[in-house]
Amino acid sequence: MKKIGILTGGGDAPGLNAVIRAAVKTAINEFGCEVFGIRNGYDGFLEADGIVPLGMREVRGILPRGGTILGAANRGNPYARKVIRDGEEVTIDVSNEIVKEIKKLKMDALLVLGGDGTLHIAHELAQKGVPVIGLPKTIDNDIGGTEVTFGFDTALNIATDALDRLHTTAESHHRAMVLELMGRDAGFIALQAGVSGGADVILIPEIPFKFESVIKKIRERAEKGSMFSILAVSEGAKPQDGGQIFSRQGDEVYVPRLGGVGQVVAAYIEDQGFESRVTVLGHLQRGGTPTAFDRMLATRYGAASVRLAARGGFDRMVALRCGEITDLPLVEATAVPKRVNVNGDAVITARNIGISFGDES
Numbered sequence: 001m002k003k004i005g006i007l008t009g010g011g012d013a014p015g016l017n018a019v020i021r022a023a024v025k026t027a028i029n030e031f032g033c034e035v036f037g038i039r040n041g042y043d044g045f046l047e048a049d050g051i052v053p054l055g056m057r058e059v060r061g062i063l064p065r066g067g068t069i070l071g072a073a074n075r076g077n078p079y080a081r082k083v084i085r086d087g088e089e090v091t092i093d094v095s096n097e098i099v100k101e102i103k104k105l106k107m108d109a110l111l112v113l114g115g116d117g118t119l120h121i122a123h124e125l126a127q128k129g130v131p132v133i134g135l136p137k138t139i140d141n142d143i144g145g146t147e148v149t150f151g152f153d154t155a156l157n158i159a160t161d162a163l164d165r166l167h168t169t170a171e172s173h174h175r176a177m178v179l180e181l182m183g184r185d186a187g188f189i190a191l192q193a194g195v196s197g198g199a200d201v202i203l204i205p206e207i208p209f210k211f212e213s214v215i216k217k218i219r220e221r222a223e224k225g226s227m228f229s230i231l232a233v234s235e236g237a238k239p240q241d242g243g244q245i246f247s248r249q250g251d252e253v254y255v256p257r258l259g260g261v262g263q264v265v266a267a268y269i270e271d272q273g274f275e276s277r278v279t280v281l282g283h284l285q286r287g288g289t290p291t292a293f294d295r296m297l298a299t300r301y302g303a304a305s306v307r308l309a310a311r312g313g314f315d316r317m318v319a320l321r322c323g324e325i326t327d328l329p330l331v332e333a334t335a336v337p338k339r340v341n342v343n344g345d346a347v348i349t350a351r352n353i354g355i356s357f358g359d360e361s
């Protein structure tokens with residue numbers, strides 16, 4: 001193994017730089033490899049200056065840094081790339097060009113740090129002979145093949161801190177405070193932050209809610225003298241009699257953008273006579289320095305991916321299972337996206353301590 005490439009695809013997540021650093025150090029220290037970074041996801045293969053050398057100097061000091069030193073592009077799908085042809089925007093498949101570039105560069109392995117979409121593309125490229133290895137990145141924690149993705153713990157801590165802060169102002173003003181959280185179709189951030197941050201109501205995509213049930217909880221609290229309530233609402237949460245709420249529709253390049261359910265829930269609460277405010281935590285969940293847990297996990301994934309490359313374990317993804325780093329075929333890892341187990345102990349525990357999921361009668 002002489003030459004390794006690393007790319008970061010999709011939205012950024014805290015820990016990307018920690019992975020890059022660990023992979024570069026392991027590749028150089030243990031295998032004497034040259035490492036190259038591909039800028040802006042798969043796009044870098046087609047851009048001038050899209051490939052940059054990564055040595056010890058380039059990764060110095062990046063362990064605690066959020067974002068990615070390589071840049072990200074969450075529309076960077078080689079199978080559907082928007083380009084201007086004859087003055088018109090068209091969508092084309094550039095996957096074969098990318099494969100050609102990778103082969104020209106004679107890379108012995110390509111480490112792909114990404115979420116669901118990026119890892120699916122990695123598997124497709126593997127079918128065309130690219131020696132890819134996947135690393136599970138996303139704050140949503142929704143990749144089936146691993147117990148935890150890197151980035152999730154940091155987002156969870158930021159969300160929990162936000163709930164703590166909302167508590168003090170909610171109590172002072174006797175208000176219902178709604179915090180809208182990210183996660184797409186998975187409710188892990190809202191569930192775990194909601195429990196850790198003492199929310200009274202948690203709304204997640206996996207448990208469709210009834211507005212009447214939400215207000216019942218707030219009313220019961222008020223009757224018992226708690227004149228404020230805290231609601232952790234996943235952006236993908238949906239009412240039993242309606243669908244998810246989007247702030248932008250998708251197309252063949254852009255995935256639909258969720259957003260707005262917090263506002264809808266807060267407006268309903270206000271209509272029922274309880275003063276309410278909404279906070280959308282948004283990209284604060286993805287920014288800034290990773291937690292110690294994410295730095296450690298990212299470092300373990302980074303080093304393990306290089307060891308896997310040296311063993312020739314391509315078209316596979318590194319994963320955390322029972323506390324140990326292991327690996328499995330990419331196709332298996334991405335076959336079924338991970339969702340909150342609605343009958344699992346986390347949900348049962350939340351119900352035991354009186355948290356409403358908005359589905360109670």
Ligand code: F6P
Pocket residue numbers: 011074115138139140182183184235257258286
């Ligand atoms: O998948 C990560 C994520 O942060 C989701 O939780 C969120 O819905 C989405 O990306 C936001 O994407 P963008 O950065 O394109 O607004």
